[in-house]
Amino acid sequence: MTEDYLPLAYLNAWEYCPRRFYLEYVLGEMEDNEHIILGRHLHRNVNEEGTFQEGETLIHQQQWVWSDRLKVAGIIDAVEECEGQLIPVEYKKGKMAQHLNDHFQLCAAGLCLEERTGKSITHGDIFYHGNRRRQTVVFTPQLRQATEHAIALAQIAAQSSMPAPIEHIKKCQSCSLQRICLPFEVKQLKHQN
Template sequence: MTKDYLLLAYLNAWEYCPRRFYWEYVLGEMQDNEHIILGRHLHRNIDQPGTIQEGDTLIHQQQWVWCDRLQVVGIIDAVEECDGQLVPVEYKKGKMAQHLNDHFQLCAAALCLEERTGRNITYGEIFYHANRRRQTVAFTPQLREMTEQAIALAHLASQNPMPAPIDNTKKCQSCSVQGICLPLEVKKLQQQNS
């Protein structure tokens, strides 16, 4: 593997906001906010590598995976194995909803697992801590295609200039790099110069 492999977590950042991706992945600028700190705190119990058994299910925690074809690499929070089927599981601090960034990260993890194991993985699950529920994510042909396209776009974006701020006030308010990205200030300067 080379340094050009995209971490799965950065794929999540890409779908959330290409500018955030650029700050974190290309420039290496990371900032903690309440969301990052809470997420780190909630992961403390699952961040221990190893395998445990719950009934008929083997749970492989903190599994390193990669996909040479797509040049992505990362850690899956857990891979559950039961009756010969592998199910990647991600743990998120928020509430269950249709978060495409979470779906891309999970699907990319499945694509890595498929390349590593030669097995077909049909779905994964995301456990949302805020409402303590699991969401099943089917790895449809459409989601697989969108995920692969997002990976390609993220790789391409890392070679280009920084993207402009997005027009999503809610995302910007919750973003960990808001204090260095300064989306409102950048937009105001762009308006003054146009």
């Protein structure tokens, strides 16, 4: 049913770097580095499916959601239910900042949750392990529109040729696919021609 739907995690990869998205999603390239391994280690407690109560909040971990309208699907790390309101929650390795890739992934999860439940999802939260802080992301009309636009672009990119490396040295240096992507080498070869 959802095999041709874009996975939510790859929407995050698309916004981070279209070339990384293409390498991972289209070509199936994966490579571990310290960031990937640490992220996997930090996720070990939230990667178990289940429901439990914390005070007044019911927490559903590892919730599968999808949107037939947007053709996206994936697993939300957690959905908190409190006083009838549902809040999607993602856990990230890094430090809290304005990471648009994380916001798109979370908003897309919220859109899926809305479609599945019929309830209005106004916001979601991202817990950043790097500084142990939780950021609330309001699903504004602008974020919803930008998220839907990013989904459409990623779906088109999946049918296109591989994008050129991005012009963001810090992202490239931290990327687990650097040895496969060869961004610096590709850029140097382009400058020589």
